[in-house]
Amino acid sequence: MDPISTGLAGMALVQKSVELIKSNISTANDIRDIAGAIDGLFAGEKQVQKDRFSDKSIIGQTKDVASSVIDSKLAQEQMQEISIMIDNRFGYGTWRQIVSERAKRIQDEKLAIKKQKAAARKKREEFEETLTLALWVLAGVFTFGAVAVALILWLR
Numbered sequence: 001m002d003p004i005s006t007g008l009a010g011m012a013l014v015q016k017s018v019e020l021i022k023s024n025i026s027t028a029n030d031i032r033d034i035a036g037a038i039d040g041l042f043a044g045e046k047q048v049q050k051d052r053f054s055d056k057s058i059i060g061q062t063k064d065v066a067s068s069v070i071d072s073k074l075a076q077e078q079m080q081e082i083s084i085m086i087d088n089r090f091g092y093g094t095w096r097q098i099v100s101e102r103a104k105r106i107q108d109e110k111l112a113i114k115k116q117k118a119a120a121r122k123k124r125e126e127f128e129e130t131l132t133l134a135l136w137v138l139a140g141v142f143t144f145g146a147v148a149v150a151l152i153l154w155l156r
Contacts, residue, residue: 010047
């Protein structure tokens, strides 16, 4: 997929999420009623930012620089508008709580992945140590066997 179409996909996701939130915010009894659209908004905004700052060729960077900057600004503007709407509907600070909880969960997920990688690395190191020890024991047994055979043959 080319950079321009992925950027458009991110912006389309932002716009679709904003439309869903706007059309359902007045009838939403709970923030969970529009949670999927909020998740889509975050995902779309992340995609727009990723596309804006991704490693593209020099030609690609100069061709779509205006659209990527404008898409980024539009996504931020939409996020700001939705934050105001959510705070107005569910009380001041609700958006801040959502953003804070999202950041905490992302951090927790990164920490869990880091722990999993550390555990896998430790397990691999333990396996390597066990294998090395087994090879040394095996080498010792073969050496002892070779010496024993040599002594038996020499004493005959």
